[in-house]
Amino acid sequence: METFRRFEKKYLLSTSQYEELLERIEPFVNADKFFAADISSIYYDTDKYELIRRSIEKPEYKEKLRVRTYRDAGEQDEVFVEFKKKLDGIVYKRRTKAICKEVLDDIDHCSFKDQQVGQEIRYALRYYGKLSPRIYIGCTRTSYVAKDDADLRITFDQDLRYRIKDLSLNRSEKDRSITSDTVMELKVKEAMPLWLVRTLDECRVYPRGFSKVGTAFMQVLKGE
Numbered sequence: 001m002e003t004f005r006r007f008e009k010k011y012l013l014s015t016s017q018y019e020e021l022l023e024r025i026e027p028f029v030n031a032d033k034f035f036a037a038d039i040s041s042i043y044y045d046t047d048k049y050e051l052i053r054r055s056i057e058k059p060e061y062k063e064k065l066r067v068r069t070y071r072d073a074g075e076q077d078e079v080f081v082e083f084k085k086k087l088d089g090i091v092y093k094r095r096t097k098a099i100c101k102e103v104l105d106d107i108d109h110c111s112f113k114d115q116q117v118g119q120e121i122r123y124a125l126r127y128y129g130k131l132s133p134r135i136y137i138g139c140t141r142t143s144y145v146a147k148d149d150a151d152l153r154i155t156f157d158q159d160l161r162y163r164i165k166d167l168s169l170n171r172s173e174k175d176r177s178i179t180s181d182t183v184m185e186l187k188v189k190e191a192m193p194l195w196l197v198r199t200l201d202e203c204r205v206y207p208r209g210f211s212k213v214g215t216a217f218m219q220v221l222k223g224e
Contacts, residue, residue, distance in 0.1 A: 006151075008091045009207045011184040017205055018156065018182040024199045025144070029154060032143035037070040039141050039157075040169040043213050044107065045134040052134075056214045061087045064213070065124060065131060067103055073169040075101035081112065083121050094120060100169060104133060135220075136163045137178075137212050138171055149193060157183040162216035178216050 013021065044065040045051045055062050063085040073079050079100045084093045096117040102110035108125050112118030125131050139157040146152035160178035161171075184205075186192065200206070 006091055006187050006189050007089055008086075009186045010210045011186075011200075011205050012179070012208045012210050013156075013182040013184055013205065015182070017203060018184075021184070021199065021203050021205060022156070024203065025154065025196070028148070028193075028195050029144040029146055032145045032153065034070065035143055037141050037143075038072070038171070039068065039070055039139050040073070040171065041066045041068040041137045042104070042133045042167055042169060043135050043137065044131040046128055046131060049134065049217065050128065051131075052213055052217045055211055056217070058209060061085070063124070065121065067098075067100075067107075067133075067169065069100070069169045072171065073100045075099075078113075079103065079169060081107070081117075081121060083117070083124060096121075104167070104169075107131070133167045134164070135213060135216060136167050136169075136172075136175075137216060138162070138175060139183075139212070146193065146196075149188075151189040152193065152196075153187040155185045155187070157185070157212075160212055162212075162219075164220055176219070178212055178219070183210055183212070 043052070051064055055064065063083070066082050066084070068080045068082060069077070077100050078097045080095050081098050081103055082093055082095045084091065086092070094117045096112045096114035098110045098112050108122060112121065138161045140159045142156050144154045146154070160183065161175035162178055163172060163174050163176060166172065166174060
């Protein structure tokens, strides 16, 4: 079982902002042990997309259920199953593993590696009714960790893409772009260090609420 509690802030960067910021933070960070990954996620929702619609409204409390892998996943590969909650800016994430085909075929009856997290996931399934795979989100991520604070991670997501049909935890020719910008995310347990605050200010980079799945869903509604 893995449990995370942290503050997360998102920023949307143009190409020039990304390049300048990366150059400025280089003296203060190291490449994370999982430096580069091609992330594929499938988000679960009701047939009316209640979880995604609620997230778009930016409530004080929201939650999501997703299956995620950091490389293309075959049917018998283990994947992460994550139940994520956000309350007053603090993110709580519970994570376990399951076999890819089992969880995508029937998440309510698959075998979770950690039974406690599995029980929490099944409670959410009962609470919302039937939750099914609804949307694929993919991106290429590079990750850094601060030299002076191992709990501070900085990630950059690029090549953001989605699809709502033929869902699998693999890239597809049917994927559509979410944005050409880079999504930066700061993940900290406490306050940000002064060097990072100063760098963000000098680069004129400010927090911006951005949801990959919410933005993709809005594009679906618009028929894009």
